[in-house]
Amino acid sequence: MGQQLHASVVAVTGGMGSGKSSVSAYLCEIGGAQGLNADTICRQLLEPEASGWLAVRQAFGGRFFLPDHSIDRPLLRQVLFADQEFRRELNALLHPLVRKVISGCIAAELERNPPARPRFVVEVPLLYEAHWEHDFSPVVVTYADATTCLRRIMQRDRINEAEAEKGLAAQMPLPHKALLADHVIDNSGPWSDTCLQILHLRELLW
Structure with missing residues (x-):
């Protein structure tokens, strides 16, 4: 992304x-940055007739579609976690589309205000899995221990431990991501402790 x-x-x-x-969200708030979220963009791309929706329809036929032509997201998520080859195929379809939207948002902001150097915080859950780490500088990894992550996933998604573990297993291990990062925020403990780390990070970034 040359706009960097x-x-x-x-x-x-x-x-x-x-x-x-x-x-x-907190880094955006205290740093005066605009936030972009790859998962949110992906969800938008999977809305009926959007480019991601069309790509899934063309690649997989009607397998993941409900009678109203919307994506059957629970089924898609289930197969995504269970089938590594399918996960690779779907990511190959959607990741370039997401990347294009992110680049377009940054380019549009630069065009609106050429003299400024706008700040962006881009949340990319699969950054290392997609090999996008060289598109951004720096890369911040949010870390939490495995027990904490499992508990949060189970509470958030209302799923059992086995399903939560399957989701975690579909991603690169978090300790590995932390080793690759430019900065690490440890979010295992109280949110107040995390906020202090983010405040320090803001001083390092901007």
Whole structure:
């Protein structure tokens, strides 16, 4: 993303249940940055007749569609976690589309205000899995221990431990991501402790 030369674009990644969205939102709030979320963009791309919806329809036929032509998201999620080959195929379809939207948002902001150097915080859950780490500088990993992540996933998605573990297993191990990061926010403990770390991070970034 060549726009980085004229904008500050920070990526926040991590694992399921690590608190990426909370960290990203607070960093945007205290840093005066605009937030972009790859998962939100992906959901928008899967709305009926959107480019992601069309790509899934063309690649997989009617397998993942409900009678009203919307995506059967629970089924898609179930197969995504269970079938590695399908996960690879779907990501190959959707990731370039998401990447294009992110680049377009940054380019549009630069065009609106050319002299400024706008700040962006882009939440990308699968940043390392998609090999996007070189698109952003720096990369921040939100970390939490496995027990904490499992508990949060089970509470948030109302699923059992086996299903939560399956979701975590579909991603790169969080400790590995932490080793690759430029900065790590430990979100295992109280939110007040996390906020202090984010305040310090803001001083390092901007």
